[in-house]
Amino acid sequence: MEIQLVKANELQVSEWAGGKTTQLYIYPASADFSKKDFAYRISTATVELEESAFTPFPNYNRKLMILEGVLDLFHDDQYAIQLHPFDQDAFSGDWISHSKGKVIDYNVIFTSNYSSEIFHFELSKGEEVKLNCKDTTLLYVLYGEIAVSKGSAQQKDVIIIEGQGELVINASSDSLIVVTEVNKIEE
Numbered sequence: 001m002e003i004q005l006v007k008a009n010e011l012q013v014s015e016w017a018g019g020k021t022t023q024l025y026i027y028p029a030s031a032d033f034s035k036k037d038f039a040y041r042i043s044t045a046t047v048e049l050e051e052s053a054f055t056p057f058p059n060y061n062r063k064l065m066i067l068e069g070v071l072d073l074f075h076d077d078q079y080a081i082q083l084h085p086f087d088q089d090a091f092s093g094d095w096i097s098h099s100k101g102k103v104i105d106y107n108v109i110f111t112s113n114y115s116s117e118i119f120h121f122e123l124s125k126g127e128e129v130k131l132n133c134k135d136t137t138l139l140y141v142l143y144g145e146i147a148v149s150k151g152s153a154q155q156k157d158v159i160i161i162e163g164q165g166e167l168v169i170n171a172s173s174d175s176l177i178v179v180t181e182v183n184k185i186e187e
Contacts, residue, residue: 001164001165001167003161003162005150005157005158005159006024006157006159011023011156016045017049019045019046019047019048019049020046021044021045022043022044023042024043024044024140025138026042027182036057036060038109039114040116042138043106044107044140046103046104047071047101047102050101050102052099054098054099057093058094059093060109061090061091061092061112062090062108063088063116064083064106065087065120065178066084066085066104067104067105067178069103069104070084074097074098074100075097077095077096078095106118108180108182114183117181121177122177123144123169128168129168130167131167134164134181134183136181137180139158139177140156140157140177141153141156141157141176142176142178144171144177145173145175146159146169146170
């Protein structure tokens with residue numbers, strides 16, 4: 001099991017039509033998001049326009065979780081859903097989707113060769129939790145400070161775990177962590 005800590009100021013931030021996006025992780029590392037040649041990508045984004053259109057990602061699956069705000073999400077010819085903080089929606093990147101609402105969201109975009117789960121949990125100062133990691137696990141510290149064997153991570157920092165094993169997380173302060181698991185689908 002390999003553990004990598006990435007500080008918030010080391011993450012790649014770029015503009016998109018409706019705000020800013022912060023890339024937390026892309027696989028493979030040599031992939032170029034704009035060329036859509038990645039297997040999966042994990043990111044956060046600010047939606048600063050009241051109405052915005054989602055960029056199409058043909059042949060990808062998407063998972064979206066709201067971190068802050070309320071979003072009305074419309075998938076043309078499919079369904080509409082209202083998302084509040086920590087609500088999620090899973091949908092096809094082929095769909096034509098648009099939204100209403102200014103939010104901060106959390107995104108996972110992945111090919112059909114992978115599955116992905118997103119969940120979050122809060123820890124009180126001094127609390128410890130153990131995670132069983134499989135392929136790729138990413139911890140995003142929404143607030144607070146946590147420590148793992150390789151060091152500590154604070155607000156907006158990322159911990160990337162590659163490979164199987166048990167990860168022990170200790171909360172140095174009250175913390176909220178968003179966890180993403182991405183696993184290769186066995187053929």
